[in-house]
Amino acid sequence: MFKLQRVQLAAGLVLAAVFGGLVAGCAGSNPNPPGTLDRADYYASRGKRLEAIAAYEAFVRHNPTDSLAAEAQFRKAMVYMDLKEYPLAAVEFQILRKDFPTSDRVEEASFQEGLSYERQVGNVERDASGAYQAREHFLRFKESYPQSTRMAAVDAELTAISDLVVRKRLAQVEVFRQLKRWKAVAVVLDGLIADEGGSTLLPQALWERAEAAERLAEPAVAATYYQRLAESFPQDRRAAAAAESAARLRAVAGS
Numbered sequence: 001m002f003k004l005q006r007v008q009l010a011a012g013l014v015l016a017a018v019f020g021g022l023v024a025g026c027a028g029s030n031p032n033p034p035g036t037l038d039r040a041d042y043y044a045s046r047g048k049r050l051e052a053i054a055a056y057e058a059f060v061r062h063n064p065t066d067s068l069a070a071e072a073q074f075r076k077a078m079v080y081m082d083l084k085e086y087p088l089a090a091v092e093f094q095i096l097r098k099d100f101p102t103s104d105r106v107e108e109a110s111f112q113e114g115l116s117y118e119r120q121v122g123n124v125e126r127d128a129s130g131a132y133q134a135r136e137h138f139l140r141f142k143e144s145y146p147q148s149t150r151m152a153a154v155d156a157e158l159t160a161i162s163d164l165v166v167r168k169r170l171a172q173v174e175v176f177r178q179l180k181r182w183k184a185v186a187v188v189l190d191g192l193i194a195d196e197g198g199s200t201l202l203p204q205a206l207w208e209r210a211e212a213a214e215r216l217a218e219p220a221v222a223a224t225y226y227q228r229l230a231e232s233f234p235q236d237r238r239a240a241a242a243a244e245s246a247a248r249l250r251a252v253a254g255s
Helices: 004-029 037-045 049-062 069-082 086-099 106-118 129-144 151-178 182-195 202-215 219-232 239-254
Strands: none
Touching: 037 049, 037 069, 049 069, 069 086, 069 106, 086 106, 106 129, 106 151, 129 151, 151 182, 151 202, 182 202, 202 219, 202 239, 219 239
């Protein structure tokens, strides 16, 4: 989980730098009065993201009960998303949900918060804990907003997260394969297949699990996985070969 105070401190340092260096220098370039939402939007529309963050912060701070305060908070968080400052964005979305729980922006803020977690994960070599956090968040989103127009996007993100986790675990499997540790290959793949049924990479996992079973002299087990691949994923490039292998191994097991 995020260290909220540390991230908020980082955000404060960003804002301090902005206020310190930009208030005087940029005041004349923005035609909108200080402390207004229009001023923040003006900066954002011109790509002056740090100035926009400072202006949105000023608006929320000075107008916490204004009907547009939640919108300003949301736009501030989205600027952090544009800057790829995903931990800061996540905190700002959390603040919106906490401070403005009745806002129409809460649902979208929750969705964007999930994206901010997912986009911190990085490549497959890195720790996947962020991917699990993103998945938990999106699953909660589905429970909270079952009629959301974002549901298709959430499902796509969940699939992408599952694929990332599978790629990481398949990389582990490859190490075991090179060491010819077939039992370890089988154990990892069994867990993967059980946990990541929504991954687009499941056919590969089933194929490799069947191969591992063959290496372990378990023809009946191998046939089961080959058959599952062939029946569940008939469009996969390995489906025909899997069906043939299943038939061959059943013949061996029955002889």
